[in-house]
Amino acid sequence: MPQPPEIQQVSYLQLQLKAWNWSQVMTGTRLEVTIPARLEFLTFLCAVVREYCAGLPHLLPALEAKAGLASDPKRVATGSLGQPGVTKPGYSHFVYSTELILQEATLNIIRHGYNPSAEGQTVALQVGISWFPDPETPFGRRGFVIELTDSAPRFDPTQVNLSDPDPLEPRESGYGVYLIHKLTDGLDYRYEGGNQLRMVKYLDSFRG
């Protein structure tokens, strides 16, 4: 059975989350976070995800082995995954990609789904992240499932018409959905009273 993330880290996060009026539930290897759909909460959301990844002890050796690095959980937990924005050996492409698709999908909802000038809006964005460790799971492979639920106007990113960027005439927008498509291994959208987006990232598919 997979071990739950470190209790100590969870407590720290809960303190931080309370201060920002977030709610968080962490059960087993599933993390659920509800945040106000505003840009200033996005960095915190990503920090939570990094802490979550760092708190999955059974995940780290596999990531390190994939990255061709010696497994040193202490270094990884404190030196790279736990430190936002600083790339060091061990900050794998896999975790980067996972964080990025979460960032892009969330950003998309915040930027296009809500009116940023609406002060004090309390619209919630629910984020669920599950690590599925066993090949016996319905997904058949190891990796993350990220689920986003929000009540913004209907928007289906799987239906966006994507054209490959032209290096001679690079565009100034549209990279977000493009990156989601390129970096996810599975993308599934449903509308049931709100937008429901599910993104799958397999451990054995990351580049590098």
Next chain:
Amino acid sequence: MELDYKLEEHLGIPLIRLAGRFDAEAAAFVKGQIANLVSEQHPNLVVEMSQVGFIDSMGLAALVSGLKLCRKNRGVLKLVGLQPPVRMLFEITRLDQAFELHEDVTSAFKTFSQG
């Protein structure tokens, strides 16, 4: 914002050193700084990013905006020291072919002095 921004100058060309997280929160700030630095008289710019561990679509867009501004003024925007995960994004979006990429600051400025 979790991005450090420092401005230097070499050979009369501005050198921006970024460190940390180049994301949606920092993008507008960097875009504005670049817009202030680049002009017809100063069409070139170097952005050093060896300490940038995370960039998102908005960060990329801010750099593309700078690139277009430099090109419009018949200049070049050079990027220095992209970390592997950041470089991966440039490759996926084919922006590695749009920007002039350098391993270190010295080589970036050397190509300026060679004209």
